Amino acid sequence: MTEIGLFLVLFVALFVGWAMGRKNPTKKNKQTKKSIPTDYFRGLNHLLNDQHSEAIDAFVDSLEVNSDTFDIHLTLGNLFRKKGEIQKAINIHQNLLARPEISQREMRMVQLELASDFMSAGLLDRAGRLLLNMASTSRKTEFQPKILTLLVDLYEFEQSWDKAIQIGSELIKEAPTKKEIKRLAHFHCEMAQELQKKEQWKQSFQYYKQALEVDSSCVRASIGAADVLNSQGRYRDAIKELKHAAEQDPEFISIIIPKLKECYQKVWGSGGYIKFLQEQNQKKPSTALIMALVQHYMETDKDYAEMFLVEQLRLHPTIKGFKELISLQLADSQGYNQQHLVVLFELIDQLVQAKHKYQCRQCGFPGHQLHWQCPSCKNWGVVKPIHGLEGE
Numbered sequence: 001m002t003e004i005g006l007f008l009v010l011f012v013a014l015f016v017g018w019a020m021g022r023k024n025p026t027k028k029n030k031q032t033k034k035s036i037p038t039d040y041f042r043g044l045n046h047l048l049n050d051q052h053s054e055a056i057d058a059f060v061d062s063l064e065v066n067s068d069t070f071d072i073h074l075t076l077g078n079l080f081r082k083k084g085e086i087q088k089a090i091n092i093h094q095n096l097l098a099r100p101e102i103s104q105r106e107m108r109m110v111q112l113e114l115a116s117d118f119m120s121a122g123l124l125d126r127a128g129r130l131l132l133n134m135a136s137t138s139r140k141t142e143f144q145p146k147i148l149t150l151l152v153d154l155y156e157f158e159q160s161w162d163k164a165i166q167i168g169s170e171l172i173k174e175a176p177t178k179k180e181i182k183r184l185a186h187f188h189c190e191m192a193q194e195l196q197k198k199e200q201w202k203q204s205f206q207y208y209k210q211a212l213e214v215d216s217s218c219v220r221a222s223i224g225a226a227d228v229l230n231s232q233g234r235y236r237d238a239i240k241e242l243k244h245a246a247e248q249d250p251e252f253i254s255i256i257i258p259k260l261k262e263c264y265q266k267v268w269g270s271g272g273y274i275k276f277l278q279e280q281n282q283k284k285p286s287t288a289l290i291m292a293l294v295q296h297y298m299e300t301d302k303d304y305a306e307m308f309l310v311e312q313l314r315l316h317p318t319i320k321g322f323k324e325l326i327s328l329q330l331a332d333s334q335g336y337n338q339q340h341l342v343v344l345f346e347l348i349d350q351l352v353q354a355k356h357k358y359q360c361r362q363c364g365f366p367g368h369q370l371h372w373q374c375p376s377c378k379n380w381g382v383v384k385p386i387h388g389l390e391g392e
């Protein structure tokens, strides 16, 4: 919200609060609430002198806290937090909490906002203590899902995956949303990945399996489990996991193919691998599948490989496929033709290298690397390989 917008809200809020106070005067404030508060005029004066910060403070001071203005105070605090003025948000929320007349429900509402303020200010310890205390005293209340969500946000930010898993599991029992289930599965994958780096294969594999129990569509867990099995020399089991990953989400086929090829070569040779590629290409063609098949056909029949590629490019045109075709033509060309093809190949290669390989399906963030958590919108499992003419 812009500063002008904030002032507008403040003006309206102030008048609403003042008007309500006039309309419903309590015994205590009958004598004091008959006129506009002097802080209001002080704020107006600051505003006219372009002293915006002082004006906001004066307006906030002039807005008395009572049951009619409670929501306005809460909204103002949130506006300050969103505007990046965290200390002001904290002051407003702490001021509300200090009021003896606020109800238990209102107190929880303010504490939740205050926890968000602490998190925005980087005061993670304070936020954690407040939320844990709330979680233990707010069981079976309407606030529990929100409290647990904020705790999960906090542990996710700290990368404390074991705590994130513990609270995330409680959260999906309370309020099982698709987003939280997906996120919880990825927390298990993060744990699994850490253990994988330490070569603790058994524990790592268990976490990947737990991720799949939480979210059966978690393609990352299947790919990770296959990597662990591969490291243990259990190639047949790794192949099963990778085939399962291709069923879960065919969009990840470009990541699955090289891993599958490696496992097949160690046990059965290329027979089953080629059959798998052909089947997948019929279901959902992609450049990665076409390239892998061309590579295989080249070993035995170069003409067939080229014919296959041209046919596939007609059905599924991509820049990467076109680059491969020029590469095949180059091998057979000579003289000027070859020189022209080299220039063309280099140009297309530069184009392919410059293109991003991955993109977030939620916010559009592009990248050359696969991030399981989008660096921009922070959602999990939303970054995928790019498909279409410029991608797969």
Ligand SMILES: [Zn+2]
Binding pocket: 360, 361, 362, 363, 364, 365, 374, 375, 376, 377, 378, 379, 382
């Ligand atoms: Zn994103």
